[in-house]
Amino acid sequence: MCCIGSKWKYILVVVVVVVVVVVVVVVVVVVVVVVVVVVVVVVVVVVVVVVVVVVVVVVVVVVVVIVVLVVVVVVVVVVVVVVVVVVVVVVVVVVVVVVVVVVVVVGVVVVVVEVVVVVVVVVVVVVVVVVVVVVVVVVVVVVVVVVGVVVVVVVVVEVVVVVVVVVVVVVVVVVVVVVVVVVVVVVEVVVVVVVVVVVVVVVVVVVVVVVVVVVVVVVVVVVVVVVVVVVVVVVVVVVVVV
Structure with missing residues (x-):
């Protein structure tokens, strides 16, 4: 009985030691x-933050x-539109001045x-011929004035048409450029957000x-350790009892 009591004490000590070791x-x-x-989660969070900041x-x-390019x-x-309009206006003014000068010179020459x-004719012919000549002079002067007015009107109309065409072309170009730039910006932002x-x-x-x-690995390790401890305890008990 004394030996058996000693064996159980030994078994108890061994079991306690094994359990403590297992724990x-x-x-x-x-x-x-x-x-x-924790380390893996921290590293992953840092990587995500860095990636988001970079993007x-x-x-x-x-x-x-x-935006700077736009x-x-x-x-x-x-600037190009302003330069074109200034050049067109200068050309138009020069043309109008030249036309007016030509009309005036022609009128003066004709009158002289x-x-x-x-x-x-007055010296050579009678008063009737003078009257006819005066009528002809008036008609010629009127014709010259009418022609000059028509020329000026035509020039002004052409200038207006040119200016309108230039303005329309410039507006279309600006609209197209702005639309293209906006589309590019939107596409870039969408791509970056998706990434x-x-x-x-x-x-x-x-x-x-x-x-x-x-x-899963922790659970498996704990289960394996517990199983091993149980097996060791059982084996120790069996060996001591036997």
């Missing part, structure tokens, strides 16, 4: 696994560059010639998978 091992394993999971910076830079294009187009003719969303989703999925795998 310590399980605690250490759980702590290590938790630390690994946002790239989007901002792209938008700023595109402003430069609009300024260049406006007619006056000379009238004088010669950011995809990266974040992938990172989150990877983190979830890693955490699940780590938890």
Whole structure:
């Protein structure tokens, strides 16, 4: 009986030691696994934050560059339009001045010639011929004035048409440029946002998978350790009893 009591004391001591060792091992394993999971989650979160910041910076830079390009294009187009309009106006003014001068000179020459003719005719012919010549002079002067007015009107109409065409072309060009730039900016922003969303989703999925795998490994390790402890205890008990 004394020997049997000693055996059970020994068994109890061995079981207590084994259980303590198992508990310590399980605690250490759980702590290590938790630390690994925390480190993995922190690393993944840092990577996601860095990726999002980089993508946002790239989007901002792209938008700023595109806006600057739009402003430069609009300024260049406006300058070109102003230069074209100024050139057209100068050309029109020069043409009108030349036409007016030509009309005036022609009218003066015609009047002088007619006056000379009238004088010669007065000297040579009768008063009736003078009257006829005066009528002819008046008609010629009227015709010259009418022709000059028609020429001026035609020139002004042509100038107006040219200016209208230039303005329409410039407006169309500016509208097309602005539309193209806006479309490009929208496409760039959409692409960047899609890329950011995809990266974040992938990172989150990877983190979830890693955490699940780590938890499964911890559970398996704990189960294996418990089974081993139970087996060792059973074996020790059997050996001591036998």
